[in-house]
Amino acid sequence: MSVKDTSSEPAKDEETPHQRLARNVNELLSELRVAQAGVQILFGFLLSVVFTAQFRQASGFEKGMHLVAVLLAAASTALLTSPAAWHRILFRTGRRWQILRAGNRAVLAGLACLAAAVTDTVALIAKVVYGPVAMITVGSLTGLLFIVLWFIVPIGMSRGD
16 A cells, blocks of 8 residues: 655645635734724724814813824824735735735734824823823823733743743
């Protein structure tokens, strides 16, 4: 009885490198849908605040914090939507690897901007409602929560901790 060498052929339950790359790109684009929803809600909230009477009475510092949050949300939007645009423009050029590599970096930067925008917004709300001590405390705790859950936990998981 002879055994056929199939080491160069993928088993039926394995992926070829091309299939894996296509799946990874599709997974990246699917993950973006979750993050984009959060950015859209935050961005809409931040844009609508400007048109309230209370905003006109805000201090320069508070308006500055708001502008920073808007800019971070805009950057997050641009970074989190760019891989979809790249895929749409380049999908027939065989550049999935480049889309995936650059897209991964853009998503991580976009998530960092989103975390910073949410943190800034929460800190601003705490400042307006309770004052500067609450702003520092609540803002620090919010930022720490994002850092731990979005970045430290996955690093620990990748190390097997």
